[in-house]
Amino acid sequence: MIASEIAAVLKINSNFALSAHINPDGDSLGSMLALYNVLKAMGKNVKVFAGDSLPSNYSYLPGYDSIVNYSEDMDEEFDVFIVVDCGSFDRTGKCSCLSEKSKISINIDHHLTNSLFADYNLVDSNSSAAGELIYQIIKLMGVDIRKEEALCLYTAIFSDTGGFRYSNTTSVTHQIAGDLINTGINFSNIYELIYRNYSLNDVKIMGKALSSIELYSDAKIAYMELLLSDLGDLNLEDVNTSEFIDYARDINTVEVALFVKQVKADEYKLSFRSKNYVDVRKICEKYGGGGHAKAAGCTITGELCDFRDAVIKDLQQALEDGGR
Ligand code: 5GP
Ligand code: MN
Ligand code: MN
Structure with a gap:
């Protein structure tokens, strides 16, 4: 599956459920919330679910307060269930049953361990973070990346590259980060917010x-x-x-x-x-x-x-x- 096909599926559908892996990290939260913000801005109905409690150091992410702790007795149905940064339905925890409550499932990930579990699978282990893939999909939808999405995507990429230190960081990673910075986000305090924020x-x-x-x-x-x-x-x-x-x-x-x-x-x-x-x-x-x-x-x-x-x-x- 190529990113442009996923971009087309996102454009034509209107009712979305989003989720990521349990023990959520900066990439899963940032990628999921970037998608949440952009789809909302496109006028779609979007729900964002977690199967777990959320780390509070990411509470600055736009949309963080909209994340709902999923409960299996919720009966809402969706056109599309999108799982980001996650190698299997199981790893979404309680949210895995959303696959049965949705017409189409989409898997957007960069892990080598990925069972290609969805109807549409975009899995690229050369991407430093799922956030890089979400960036590409948003671009392919022809939608502007606003500060809301940029802050989420920058956080996603920053956290999975250890602040651009790990060997998964490429020139593409830096180009995307530069583009996100150009939206005017306050990126220099992200390191403090995520990592230097201890009790x-x-x-x-x-x-x-x-x-x-x-x-x-x-x-x-x-x-x-x-x-x-x-x-x-x-x-x-x-x-x-x-x-x-x-x-x-x-x-x-x-x-x-x-x-x-x-x-x-x-x-x-x-x-x-x-x-x-x-x-x-x-x-x-x-x-x-x-x-x-x-x-x-x-x-x-x-x-x-x-x-x-x-x-x-x-x-x-x-x-x-x-x-x-
Ligand atoms: P961490 O050690 O930070 O929990 O995870 C490191 C990496 O391994 C992350 O990309 C995370 O998604 C993945 N990972 C951690 N635990 C599991 C697991 O139980 N199953 C799978 N498939 N991946 C995991
Ligand atoms: Mn992750
Ligand atoms: Mn990741």
Whole structure:
């Protein structure tokens, strides 16, 4: 499916439901809200749904307050259900049943792990962010990108490229960012809003996670964990932990970092990052997750002591396979 065909489908339909992946990040929220704002401006009926609670540091995004926590007993039907930045219907959480309540489904994504689950699939793993694809679709619709969409798309691209630092950043990424900046958005404070916006509770929880770091395999693997039993009177509920792993990855000897975050008594969210040659997506797919070669994740149910060593072994094997 090419972007122009999706642009045509968006133009001719009038009733839309939008969603993205659970544990939403800057790309999923920014991409979804850019589409929301542009379709609204075109006079369409648009609902934007989340299957999860939202990180509050993205509350500056236009349309953020319109996001509705989806409930399965909602009976509204739609012409088109658009899923952005998401590899499968399952990853939309509660929103997955919107596919049965819509005539057409569209999947716009940039993950290598994508099951081409919709009627129309635009999946391009060369795009740094789903936001790049949404930018192209809006352009192909022949609609002006206003400040509202620009702020959302800039945020989407900024967050998935780590502020234009990661190797997924291309000249196209910068050209799109330049075009978005030309709309007059206040882009220089976005980094502060997203990443330098901590409460004392956030920083103390980060401290707990950082102090758990252990290194393996000649310090090429960094392992970090955050267990519910570590928290004491700190509150994990509203803490955005997504960038904690960067500190483990940034250790100068490290090629691959793993962050294990306990979310329930028997449920753990694993985040993986690599620098150069380890494909962490392959390891995550083994555990039912996925993502990109250098940033991927999965959820494991069970006891940490039953899978911790096995996952570290997988990382050691991946280092060996990489021949380093
Ligand atoms: P994070 O570690 O920040 O949660 O996720 C890193 C990347 O992997 C993101 O692109 C995210 O969408 C993807 N990812 C994280 N967890 C999962 C998962 O359980 N399944 C799949 N398919 N992708 C995931
Ligand atoms: Mn994402
Ligand atoms: Mn993304």
